[in-house]
Amino acid sequence: MDDFFAKLGGEIVDVDEETFDLFSQCPSSQDLGMVDAAASLLELSVAGRDFEIAQSPGLLQSSRGGGTTGAAVWRSSVRLAEWLAWDRNPLFTTKALHSESTILELGSGISGLVPCILNSKVSKFIATDQAYVLKALRDNIAMNVTISSTSQKRKSSRTSDGNVKPAVNIDTVALDWENDDVTSVLSENNLKGGVDAVLACDCVYNYALIEPLVQTCAEICSVRSYSDEEPARSEKQTICVVAQQLRQPDVFEQWLQTFHRSFRVWRMPEELLSADLKAGSGFVVHIGILRLEVRR
Template sequence: MDSLPDLISQLGPEIEDPEEETFLLYSQPMASQNLGFIDPKARSIDVAINQRDFTIHQSPGILSSSRAGGTTGAVLWKINPLFAEWLSSPSNPLFLSRALSRSSSLIELGCGISPLNALALRPRIARYVLTDQPYVLKLLQQNIDANPPPFSSSSSSSSSSYPSSSSSSSSRRAKHAASPSPAHCADISFRVLDWETDQVSAALTGCPATTSFDALVACDCVFNYALIQPLVQTCADVCRLRTRHKAAGAGAPPCVAVIAQQLRNDDVFTCWLAEFRRHFRVWRFPEEMLPEGLRPAAGFVIHVGLLRDAGE
């Protein structure tokens, strides 16, 4: 299968020197994004992605709490809708190169309360697994329920590893109730995955017939030193599921890691990239493949990683 070589050939030279990559990214003028929240005080935020409207409920209370283990996943970050729109756009290089297709299974690390990537990709893939710590669970499910597939009936086609929230957007459901079901709609599920304490296994797929993933997504998960090693190790463990289950996925290409992030502290970025390169070969999506709002000049960057022992 030649989808990955086709994709890699469009990305330019492989990144060999983390310090050089840091210099190239941080030496250019960059828009100030502060911490990167959209509105940390709002209870809900409306966003439009590829001509579809979504409502995301968030928790300012959890964000400002002293909860052990972090609170940053309680609100929506600026990169989330930008990345979701790019990822699900018809011109996305992952789909144009056929690295992703309607049969693909994806996993997202550190999704927080936002299922935007899963919702936006729903018509284009087979399965999307959201993962994070348990505290995001209630709001995440509320956000899945509040944003049903277009032209769906009131019964959601998403599934979860926990009971669905009874609260949802009745106006959205009424709007779509009389419409026919979509021809294709991905299964969306959630699994608890703490990078420091939980073990990665094929059970994350939630499907006995699926033992690995075609792609891993992490969106704005790199923001402090303490998380770098466990995050990168979890990325490697997830991608390695593909090579560990060769019998079930014979002939399948390696799992692609897609890491999107806001450019904040340059030293944290360098440390992350150095650690990431220990496990992965790394490329950066060039500016011409990204909308202006996701380019380094806007304060964002997207990298692609392939496990060093996975081949192409």
């Protein structure tokens, strides 16, 4: 993991400066960032692979309590999936993540793009979201997952009752940041030893979710034991990867202030990003490592 951190450069020390720098490169976007909110079926090409993703426009437009943002496919997920599949992605070229890694995604939504892309690159992937999302998420994963990293999509296999079989190394788990006990959820899903990375893609879009999101990230990352001498270099340290579209500077700044209190934070350097995540794209990727004083 030393090689990975060496590539990141200097930590973020000034939240105001980071916010100003990012939003001066790219003005805040009024575009919500959905691929196509009205489509029931999306056909996408990601990292040379074709995906068919079912959406629920009706659910998205409903007044369901707790929100419906997970019912759509977001451009940030497409760009994150492209970057994770990129053959120069530093998480994999430095072996910070590898074929034996366990990854947990927060706020996965219905698309299943990230777990499908990483299915052949890691040992286990846990996609989490609120319970209302999970059936559509499972179906989209089962329809699009491949057993290898080739660009050819595996045809879905069905059980005798007509349901699609899930991918063997992808789990879907209900996790509500505001209401669920994170430790219990991890324990119930055989994750008492923690995970190698937490992914959060476009989970920062309003003030109300900032504290619960950061607290959930911190609780998951605190499971691993760390080295007191070199806390940011420990091989067991959980890496937190946060990708997001730059929309409202005030919301972003409050998230970063909150995240920075619990995590050491780096912005992913330009040269380590695929083209559609670079400066001016309107998207950004940050890396977090839980601060020593926050761990349990």
